[in-house]
Amino acid sequence: MPVYQYEAMDNTGAEIKNTIEAESEAEAQQLIREKGYFITKIAEQKKAKKKKAAEKKQGGPRKKRKFSLGRVKAKHLCSFTRQLSTLQDAGLPVLRSLKILEGQAKPGPLKSSLIGVIEDIESGSTLSEAMTKQPKAFDELYCNMVRAGEAGGALEIILQRLADFKERAQSLKKKVQGAMIYPSVVIMVAVLIVGFIMYWIVPKFKKIFEGFDTELPQITILLIDASDMVVNYWWSIFVIPFGVMIFLKIVRKNKTGEFIVDYLVLRIPLMGNILQKSITARIMRTLGTLISSGVPILEGLTIARDTAGNAVFKRAFENIYAAIREGESIATPLKEARIVDDLVVNMVDVGEETGALDVMMYKVADVYDEEVNVLVDGLVKLIEPMLVVVLGLVVGFIVIALFMPLIKLLNDLS
Numbered sequence: 257m258p259v260y261q262y263e264a265m266d267n268t269g270a271e272i273k274n275t276i277e278a279e280s281e282a283e284a285q286q287l288i289r290e291k292g293y294f295i296t297k298i299a300e301q302k303k304a305k306k307k308k309a310a311e312k313k314q315g316g317p318r319k320k321r322k323f324s325l326g327r328v329k330a331k332h333l334c335s336f337t338r339q340l341s342t343l344q345d346a347g348l349p350v351l352r353s354l355k356i357l358e359g360q361a362k363p364g365p366l367k368s369s370l371i372g373v374i375e376d377i378e379s380g381s382t383l384s385e386a387m388t389k390q391p392k393a394f395d396e397l398y399c400n401m402v403r404a405g406e407a408g409g410a411l412e413i414i415l416q417r418l419a420d421f422k423e424r425a426q427s428l429k430k431k432v433q434g435a436m437i438y439p440s441v442v443i444m445v446a447v448l449i450v451g452f453i454m455y456w457i458v459p460k461f462k463k464i465f466e467g468f469d470t471e472l473p474q475i476t477i478l479l480i481d482a483s484d485m486v487v488n489y490w491w492s493i494f495v496i497p498f499g500v501m502i503f504l505k506i507v508r509k510n511k512t513g514e515f516i517v518d519y520l521v522l523r524i525p526l527m528g529n530i531l532q533k534s535i536t537a538r539i540m541r542t543l544g545t546l547i548s549s550g551v552p553i554l555e556g557l558t559i560a561r562d563t564a565g566n567a568v569f570k571r572a573f574e575n576i577y578a579a580i581r582e583g584e585s586i587a588t589p590l591k592e593a594r595i596v597d598d599l600v601v602n603m604v605d606v607g608e609e610t611g612a613l614d615v616m617m618y619k620v621a622d623v624y625d626e627e628v629n630v631l632v633d634g635l636v637k638l639i640e641p642m643l644v645v646v647l648g649l650v651v652g653f654i655v656i657a658l659f660m661p662l663i664k665l666l667n668d669l670s
Contacts, residue, residue: 259301260284264293265348275301297359328366328393330429334422336366341415350411351377369393382406397542397559404550414549421545425538428625432534435632439639446647453654455490458483461658470668472661479657511567518567526638530631535564536596537624539573544617554580569595586613599623 257277262284264272272293278284281298288295336357343353351374358370369390376386384403387394394402398418405414462480465472472480486493507513522528539560546556554577561573572593579589587605590596600620607616 260298261301262288262295262298264288264295265346266293328364328369330422330426332364332366333393334419334426336361336370337415337419337422341412341419344412344415350383365392383411397546397563400551400555400559401546401549404546407550417545417549421541424541424625428534428537428628431629432632435636439636439643442640442643446643446650450650450654451486451490451493454483454486458654458658459487465661468661468665470661470665473657473664475653475657476661479654515567515571522566522568526631526635530628530635531566532595533624533631534628535566535569536600537621537628539564539569540600540617540624541621544614544621547617548614553586 257279259275259277260281261275262273264274266272276284276287278287281300285295285298288298339357340353343356344350348356354370354374354377358367358374361367361370369392372390373383373386376389377383382403384399384406387402388399401414401418402411405411458479462483465476465480504517508517522532524531542563543556543560546559547553551559557573557577557580561570561577564570564573572590572595575593576586576589580586585605585608587601587608590604591598591601603616603620604613607613610616
């Protein structure tokens, strides 16, 4: 029976090295887990010996960083943060925890970034310094919170807060995306159906009408003209949206253009309100998390501003930053900015007075997250009947426009 050599950890975090007999590696892993151990490495004893000999010749094991495109997915980063906080809470060294998680990670941007972090830590860098060099995985918010945790000696607590923050943000994003799937599918199907009618069906009726030798109603002429445009310029259906996207990207490269576009987006009925509340919740939760983690308020404002993703909010937070540097409180310039409701201003003011600013910001974020959920649900319920009505009107218009000449012809014959 094959003998497997393994390394694992028990419930206390102590490292265990031993061997076990099993028919296969899967069976060996099952037997080790039944003992209550967490496997970190396992290999058949003969293979393990060969591997050690090869490593000895090469001067130790080395892992090559593979080139990977794209950023780390939010769900992968959420999972990594939660696992790292659990390992730190169990008392494992940071480097050991990172090596365990790197070994479990699938090939991709996260694994590549973790290999880079491990190499930098082994070279003498701190965890936050090593993470700063991996912007594909760890943003400024992440690195600053880790730095604050290292400075305060409470890295496991900071990682737990960071995991909670990431999971909440991911949950809200998934909810909004999930709510938009149904309307998007309905709109796409409706466009395809109407496009098919305009491209194939209406031209056939046009040929029939040409043989009537009678004057067509204005509504039919309008439909035929629209059909001719679809037939002759069908490519514009794909080019126009693409052109609009490129135009908006060019405009947003200019600060003034970016501000105007983002201002107009916030003024879209219902959608603008959802976006505004969503941004407010994200900023308040980010700022509350940073303040509770010991990050200075000015540095926290800079990071929170960059997480907004909207030029209107960014400009407002730049003014708030300047006002605080001059000695003012947060509530006064926040009220003057007029980007949030009075509820937010009042709660921030109370938080400053009582010295519980982070707690109040968490409460604001919770309230606004709940409001966003309600508004998204309401929007989905509103979109469904609106789509049915609009699609009914379009189909009704096409049917009436096609049958009116036939009715007129029958009347003329009678």
